[in-house]
Amino acid sequence: MSAKIGQRSTKQRAAVAAALAEVDDFRSAQDLHDVLRRRGDLVGLTTVYRTLQALTDSGDIDVLINSDGESIYRHCGQSAGHHHHLVCRKCGRTVEVEGKAIERWTDAIAHEHGYSDITHTMEIFGLCPACARESTEAMS
Amino acid sequence: MSAKIGQRSTKQRAAVAAALAEVDDFRSAQDLHDVLRRRGDLVGLTTVYRTLQALTDSGDIDVLINSDGESIYRHCGQSAGHHHHLVCRKCGRTVEVEGKAIERWTDAIAHEHGYSDITHTMEIFGLCPACARESTEAMS
């Protein structure tokens, strides 16, 4: 790993954060790079990747990986803390869900085994109502 | 897209299916290719990929994508019991844990939002007892 990022404020970082703030959806690094270029903010692709990673590490944005193996990013809506995503495996439609129960459960399990300093990752996948309807229609 | 697969039975396909059937866990295509080579079944990497894709399309196995963007596969019909992992972020020591509660919770949440055909991924990270002791000792 390299020197950790986020100790100086640069216009590139501001541009990436701003671009991400405007969109209320998951976008890939390359998408964001395009958006930035179109609007005239010349930011290197490498920097976009690095910045997104830094923002992710600091918990300022959410990442998840789509079915093509691409990482996609979004600014977290409710800064109201930790949450999970319910993602449609077909169209990507996402719902944010809270999971106090999960938090409690993982903490309990971990402590039971003597583990400390617990974190976890979790994603839920399913077919959203629209896509489910679509695929049953296709059956006929 | 090429001609769809699965119209002839070959030893390669049998080998891939068998390898996957033995393991009760998610494995990447390359992992499986290694497993096959070690046991003496010489199957080309390309064929492993193709076969896994075919098995996925026909619904015989599950895919999901890990946090590195790798596709990992598991033989479906998880009667053998779905479980999660509690992993030490320092030394990698892993404990397998069951999570009926999680299952129920994700299903409930998903149905609440109209999503169907639910799956989920989850990993728990922490410091195992040994590593925790080590790091407090280092403090002094």
Added chain:
DNA sequence: ATGTTTATTGATAATGCTTTTCATTAAGGC
């Protein structure tokens, strides 16, 4: 069995996302 058809295989090349490298640039502090 033998031949014919064509699905399947697999070594290699190509693709595409992401990370490294490293020389250059520019924040932040003096």
Added chain:
DNA sequence: GCCTTAATGAAAAGCATTATCAATAAACAT
């Protein structure tokens, strides 16, 4: 302005996956 070094970014490297395409071998007919 000057210095230190974080940050940038073009180009190269890395890595999983997919496309190519000549060679092979199922399934089936003769």
